[in-house]
Amino acid sequence: MREVVLTPKEQPPYGLIAECISCDVFAGRSIEEIEALPVYYGNRQGKLGDFFDVAGEPADKAGELRIIIEGDVTKTRWIGRDMSAGEIVIKGSADMYVGAWMSGGRIVVEGDVGTFSGMQMRGGELHVKGSAGDYLGCSYRGEWRGMSGGRIVVEGNAGAEVGQNLNGGRIFVRGSVDTFAGVRMKKGLLVVGSAIDRVGAQMTGGAIVVLNGVQRLLPGFDPAGDVENPEIEGESFEGVFRKYTGDHAERNARGVLYIKV
Amino acid sequence: MRLILRNGFVYDPLNGINGEKMDICIENGKIVEDVKDAKVIDCSGKVVMPGGVEIHSHIAGGKVNTGRIMRPEDHLKNVMPKTRLTRAANGYSTPSTFLTGYLYAKLGYTTAFTAAMPPLMARHTHEELHDIPMLDKGALTLMGNNWFVMRYLKRGDVELAAAFAAWLLRAAKGYAIKVVNPGGGEAWGWGRDVRNLDDPVPHFDITPREIITGLTRVNEMLSLPHSIHLHANNLGRVGNYLTTLETMELANGTKPARERQVVQLTHVQFHSYGGDSWRTFASEAESIAKAVNSKDNVIVDVGQVVFGDTTTMTADGPMEYYLSSLTGLKWSNRNIELETSPGVTPFIYSKRSPVAAVQWAIGLELALHIKDPLKVLLTTDHPNGAPFFRYPTIIAWLMSSRYREETMKEVHGAAQRNTTLATIDREYDFYEIAAVTRAGQAKSLGLAEKGHLGAGADADVAVYDINPEEVDPSRDYKLVEERFSATSYTIKDGEIVVKDGEIVKVVNGRTLYVDAKVDSELERELERDLDYYFKRFYSVNLANYPVQEVYLTRPTPIEVKTNVR
Numbered sequence: 149m150r151e152v153v154l155t156p157k158e159q160p161p162y163g164l165i166a167e168c169i170s171c172d173v174f175a176g177r178s179i180e181e182i183e184a185l186p187v188y189y190g191n192r193q194g195k196l197g198d199f200f201d202v203a204g205e206p207a208d209k210a211g212e213l214r215i216i217i218e219g220d221v222t223k224t225r226w227i228g229r230d231m232s233a234g235e236i237v238i239k240g241s242a243d244m245y246v247g248a249w250m251s252g253g254r255i256v257v258e259g260d261v262g263t264f265s266g267m268q269m270r271g272g273e274l275h276v277k278g279s280a281g282d283y284l285g286c287s288y289r290g291e292w293r294g295m296s297g298g299r300i301v302v303e304g305n306a307g308a309e310v311g312q313n314l315n316g317g318r319i320f321v322r323g324s325v326d327t328f329a330g331v332r333m334k335k336g337l338l339v340v341g342s343a344i345d346r347v348g349a350q351m352t353g354g355a356i357v358v359l360n361g362v363q364r365l366l367p368g369f370d371p372a373g374d375v376e377n378p379e380i381e382g383e384s385f386e387g388v389f390r391k392y393t394g395d396h397a398e399r400n401a402r403g404v405l406y407i408k409v
Numbered sequence: 410m411r412l413i414l415r416n417g418f419v420y421d422p423l424n425g426i427n428g429e430k431m432d433i434c435i436e437n438g439k440i441v442e443d444v445k446d447a448k449v450i451d452c453s454g455k456v457v458m459p460g461g462v463e464i465h466s467h468i469a470g471g472k473v474n475t476g477r478i479m480r481p482e483d484h485l486k487n488v489m490p491k492t493r494l495t496r497a498a499n500g501y502s503t504p505s506t507f508l509t510g511y512l513y514a515k516l517g518y519t520t521a522f523t524a525a526m527p528p529l530m531a532r533h534t535h536e537e538l539h540d541i542p543m544l545d546k547g548a549l550t551l552m553g554n555n556w557f558v559m560r561y562l563k564r565g566d567v568e569l570a571a572a573f574a575a576w577l578l579r580a581a582k583g584y585a586i587k588v589v590n591p592g593g594g595e596a597w598g599w600g601r602d603v604r605n606l607d608d609p610v611p612h613f614d615i616t617p618r619e620i621i622t623g624l625t626r627v628n629e630m631l632s633l634p635h636s637i638h639l640h641a642n643n644l645g646r647v648g649n650y651l652t653t654l655e656t657m658e659l660a661n662g663t664k665p666a667r668e669r670q671v672v673q674l675t676h677v678q679f680h681s682y683g684g685d686s687w688r689t690f691a692s693e694a695e696s697i698a699k700a701v702n703s704k705d706n707v708i709v710d711v712g713q714v715v716f717g718d719t720t721t722m723t724a725d726g727p728m729e730y731y732l733s734s735l736t737g738l739k740w741s742n743r744n745i746e747l748e749t750s751p752g753v754t755p756f757i758y759s760k761r762s763p764v765a766a767v768q769w770a771i772g773l774e775l776a777l778h779i780k781d782p783l784k785v786l787l788t789t790d791h792p793n794g795a796p797f798f799r800y801p802t803i804i805a806w807l808m809s810s811r812y813r814e815e816t817m818k819e820v821h822g823a824a825q826r827n828t829t830l831a832t833i834d835r836e837y838d839f840y841e842i843a844a845v846t847r848a849g850q851a852k853s854l855g856l857a858e859k860g861h862l863g864a865g866a867d868a869d870v871a872v873y874d875i876n877p878e879e880v881d882p883s884r885d886y887k888l889v890e891e892r893f894s895a896t897s898y899t900i901k902d903g904e905i906v907v908k909d910g911e912i913v914k915v916v917n918g919r920t921l922y923v924d925a926k927v928d929s930e931l932e933r934e935l936e937r938d939l940d941y942y943f944k945r946f947y948s949v950n951l952a953n954y955p956v957q958e959v960y961l962t963r964p965t966p967i968e969v970k971t972n973v974r
């Protein structure tokens with residue numbers, strides 16, 4: 149694999165729209181061409197090279213390329229948007245929309261990511277070693293067809309509405325999540341450490357697994373007995389889990405919620 | 410500006426010109442016989458038609474904006490940055506106002522009527538129309554569930570109903586009488602609908618039949634430029650073709666006050682459904698077409714479906730509720746006081762869906778089974794069947810049975826089994842395309858200076874880069890589709906506004922509205938009623954209701970002499 153290294157220079161005080169940071173876009177471009185890719189901030193347009201030093205060896209195909217971002221880019225948004233192959237390693241934290249609409253490849257973030265990361269992902273993997281903001285793996289505003297494939301792993305915590313409208317794929321959050329995890333979920337798997345409340349609100353399909361307890365459960369979930377060492381959506385879990393079906397506030401709800409006892 | 414469009418193949422059905430090579434001369438925004446010292450545009454090897462006229466498209470008003478608000482995800486599509494001339498724009502099924510104007514102009518359209526304006530929302534509608542550049546505009550004005558109309562017609566006071574309709578058009582700056590699910594909108598206020606022509610409306614005790622025949626009389630007494638524009642009852646219901654056939658009969662025996670039809674049944678694709686459940690859903694397009702062929706005072710527009718994601722929006726509140734309950738998708742509903750109750754919900758016409766496949770076929774069947782192209786106008790009921798900028802695809806389907814066969818292979822087999830489309834060989838020629846996209850619309854709307862290229866017509870012209878001597882649309886349908894998507898030239902009021910598919914000049918069109926005068930004594934009687942009812946029932950003051958001309962771009966009243974009392 150070849151590597152292109154982006155070293156952040158001074159970042160703007162507000163959001164830097166850099167959807168060009170993607171293996172698909174870098175592929176087949178020289179270092180000079182990569183530096184010249186457009187970025188947007190406020191109502192202005194600039195070049196990627198204005199905000200990053202670009203070095204390394206570009207590749208012809210996205211799948212043969214690793215992009216490394218050396219350090220924090222907490223104002224940079226849309227990294228890896230629509231990416232289909234290759235790898236991005238962010239050695240720090242990034243802003244909103246990391247990996248939105250991604251269909252393949254892998255993004256590793258050593259720090260945190262902002263809100264709407266992994267939005268409507270279709271494939272590939274987003275691995276966050278820190279924490280994620282609200283709307284992790286959710287759908288775009290107004291859209292009812294959410295994340296449909298791929299895998300998101302967050303080692304820290306995540307905010308509200310994780311996996312909203314989830315329609316396939318898997319999301320794992322090791323730490324805690326805020327309110328409305330898996331809201332309106334239809335398919336797929338959502339695994340979280342602990343949750344506050346309203347888990348699975350309006351879910352009609354798929355499965356949610358909570359490993360360290362929910363503070364308050366919605367009344368639309370009916371208990372369906374205990375299960376030991378269950379296999380859920382192809383993943384194995386150890387221990388005894390209380391199983392619920394719901395959310396019966398919806399018609400024909402076929403969602404399943406497992407809470408570790 | 411003086412122009413000569415030299416040596417194009419001209420298609421002008423209203424003047425009987427069918428592909429003759431000739432020059433079109435333009436001076437001071439009008440078509441003229443001859444012109445001197447003019448700039449010459451070489452149109453050899455190109456198709457020249459009058460500017461397109463859109464007769465039914467939801468491009469402005471409360472519903473359209475509700476659609477935009479409800480569907481932020483739709484604004485991710487068609488994102489266009491601003492240019493030196495054009496504004497930033499976005500939206501697919503709910504395009505922004507500016508984008509609406511630009512896209513129509515690129516298709517060669519120069520006039521468009523928004524399909525359903527609630528009078529109470531007229532100011533808002535005109536504010537949106539104000540921001541739609543490139544086009545002459547007008548608004549079909551909703552009256553089929555209006556309390557005044559229903560009251561006057563119930564007690565048989567057609568004169569007062571006519572006086573009210575004339576006043577309402579003037580107040581709302583509207584162009585024609587639009588009737589949507591007559592009676593059903595009012596019944597929806599009580600959680601009900603009307604399901605046949607004799608189903609009485611709660612509290613008004615009037616029937617859809619009485620509303621339709623009453624407003625038909627009103628329209629002809631007022632001698633309005635357009636006929637009544639009727640969205641019949643039971644839209645989108647299985648087996649509704651019987652209601653549609655019965656509704657057509659209501660025009661029997663009425664003589665139009667002008668040279669046009671007595672009723673335009675709109676988006677009739679949605680009203681040509683047979684079967685008795687969604688499982689047995691089938692086309693009755695042939696029955697509808699037969700009825701249209703046999704009548705001389707009824708025309709239809711198609712309401713063609715094109716596969717994809719869209720937003721449905723109508724003044725037919727109960728129908729939108731029904732649709733959203735079938736799909737489970739988000740839904741918006743409103744009650745416009747004494748006037749109407751519109752609804753909005755997204756819809757996806759999937760190629761794999763048997764229902765959508767049949768709907769797609771029905772629209773084309775109608776266009777192909779109806780013999781006279783001036784009686785079947787091309788619409789998608791934008792955005793209900795598809796966004797209007799899918800017209801080029803529909804034109805290509807109409808011109809190529811091979812293209813229809815290709816599409817048929819990609820869609821659910823129900824299109825083959827439950828419709829007659831596969832048995833139809835007919836292919837439109839350019840003359841017929843001109844008829845169903847501009848000439849028929851202008852004739853139906855009573856726009857004497859539009860839809861043709863005779864001397865005295867508005868100099869609204871579209872030039873397409875297709876050489877009819879070289880291109881065989883039946884085989885080269887992809888080329889036809891591409892070339893109808895972007896004109897070589899669009900000319901508006903004698904100015905070149907689009908060149909080679911790009912906007913080169915942004916102009917503001919006229920806003921056409923009808924100013925019909927009735928007897929002054931009748932008007933005073935009406936005013937007493939308006940005073941009383943506005944105080945009692947409306948949330949706005951009567952004085953604040955009429956829309957001032959300042960809201961309109963280039964306000965253009967069409968004065969109408971009526972024979973009311």
Ligand SMILES: [Zn+2]
Pocket residue numbers: 465466467524525676723790793
């Ligand atoms: Zn409509």
